[in-house]
Amino acid sequence: MTPDTAFPPTRDAGLARLRDFLPKAAGDYTRGRNYDLPEQGHPHVSQLSPYLRHRLVTEGEVLDAVLGRFSLKSAEKFVQEVYWRTYWKGWLERRPSVWMAYKGGLSQALDRLHVESGFRAEWEAACKGETGIDGFDAWARELVSTGYMHNHARMWFASIWIFTLRLPWELGADFFLRHLLDGDAASNTLSWRWVAGLQTQGKNYAARASNISKYTEGRHRPVHQLASDPAPLMGPPHPPADDAPVTPTFDRSASWVLVLTEDDLSPGFVLDQMANPPLATAILDGAAARSPLTVAPHVTDWTSAALDSTCARYADRLGPVTPAPEDLGAWARGAGAAQIVMPYTPEGPARDLLRARLADSDLPLVPVLRDHDAAAWPHAKAGFFKFKEKIPALIARRQGLSLAS
Numbered sequence: 001m002t003p004d005t006a007f008p009p010t011r012d013a014g015l016a017r018l019r020d021f022l023p024k025a026a027g028d029y030t031r032g033r034n035y036d037l038p039e040q041g042h043p044h045v046s047q048l049s050p051y052l053r054h055r056l057v058t059e060g061e062v063l064d065a066v067l068g069r070f071s072l073k074s075a076e077k078f079v080q081e082v083y084w085r086t087y088w089k090g091w092l093e094r095r096p097s098v099w100m101a102y103k104g105g106l107s108q109a110l111d112r113l114h115v116e117s118g119f120r121a122e123w124e125a126a127c128k129g130e131t132g133i134d135g136f137d138a139w140a141r142e143l144v145s146t147g148y149m150h151n152h153a154r155m156w157f158a159s160i161w162i163f164t165l166r167l168p169w170e171l172g173a174d175f176f177l178r179h180l181l182d183g184d185a186a187s188n189t190l191s192w193r194w195v196a197g198l199q200t201q202g203k204n205y206a207a208r209a210s211n212i213s214k215y216t217e218g219r220h221r222p223v224h225q226l227a228s229d230p231a232p233l234m235g236p237p238h239p240p241a242d243d244a245p246v247t248p249t250f251d252r253s254a255s256w257v258l259v260l261t262e263d264d265l266s267p268g269f270v271l272d273q274m275a276n277p278p279l280a281t282a283i284l285d286g287a288a289a290r291s292p293l294t295v296a297p298h299v300t301d302w303t304s305a306a307l308d309s310t311c312a313r314y315a316d317r318l319g320p321v322t323p324a325p326e327d328l329g330a331w332a333r334g335a336g337a338a339q340i341v342m343p344y345t346p347e348g349p350a351r352d353l354l355r356a357r358l359a360d361s362d363l364p365l366v367p368v369l370r371d372h373d374a375a376a377w378p379h380a381k382a383g384f385f386k387f388k389e390k391i392p393a394l395i396a397r398r399q400g401l402s403l404a405s
Helices: 011-024 027-032 049-053 059-067 076-093 097-115 117-128 136-146 151-164 169-179 185-196 209-215 297-313 328-334 349-357 371-379 384-388 391-404
Strands: 256-261 281-284 321-323 339-343 365-368
Touching: 011 027, 011 049, 011 059, 011 297, 027 076, 049 076, 059 076, 059 371, 059 391, 076 185, 076 371, 076 384, 076 391, 097 117, 097 169, 097 185, 117 136, 117 169, 136 151, 136 169, 151 169, 151 185, 151 209, 169 185, 169 297, 256 297, 256 328, 256 349, 281 297, 281 328, 281 349, 328 339, 371 384, 371 391
Parallel strands: 256 281, 256 339, 281 321, 339 365
Antiparallel strands: none
């Protein structure tokens, strides 16, 4: 099964997957979420991540559906997983230098591939799934062929990459970004840092053969193949957190153009705030910029198709659509706009592309935050466990706003 048939790149497919998963979001997910069972179709997890990452289906919609059926206590584990994504985005958004540091570390590691033949051979073996390590090789091949990997397997894979194979974590994070349909700058970068011991500093994640055997139901048993008791990697302290971003004040009646990136493919919340439709819409697809290396065609094709499906969904509200203008400012002025408005684009490849395309623009840029992010990101100041304490209040706030509307 190819990635596009397993995960059709449309909102309808994401909503169908949510409906199918919904009965399992409480007890079944709580009991079975750690089991990596690809032959059974990963039956205990939602596999919503490609849709959530691109916001073909939003976090708020998933939370509303789950908590419309189950209590927060019953569905607590799944709700926390949804908020992990929110937390990672908020944490990185407030510390953008961590994304830049990852790109710098990746550049250095890629340079080594050009001059160290032995190092390159080890990296290639890991990427091809030819290391001889039970489990690891199967996960590498699954990722390359399907664009998906179970979350628990991602943790095991990252730990083996870093501590057993002793490869730079940045190259592993890049391998994921090049192949995951749900490849996301915040979740991917910070999860790899967490496994390495850089995110929760001094505390790393060590893959264990017994744990792998248990949660693959004996399918993989890498006994005596893994590093035992590896020490965490060392790194600089976290930079101080910037203030959480807010939507700037702007004129909802002024002429405007819309910019869409793959980071938010449900732009109705922006369109609904404006007095008039946009004069035109530009599409910026950052998928190919996820890596300095070639991004897997299934990733770029999927993202492109998801953007196309969004344009078709909102065809009567977008005006003329232009793919990837080289100079966004000139394009917007040519359309007669007084401002450029868009769903907030967080740190990552699309944001980097946006900066480059707006370098010479003097038009106001208005990145509009979703209420979900605006409420949660101020709490992404420290570790997840402190953030987790805020989840009941965030849910109550969300439900209160829904009732008020």
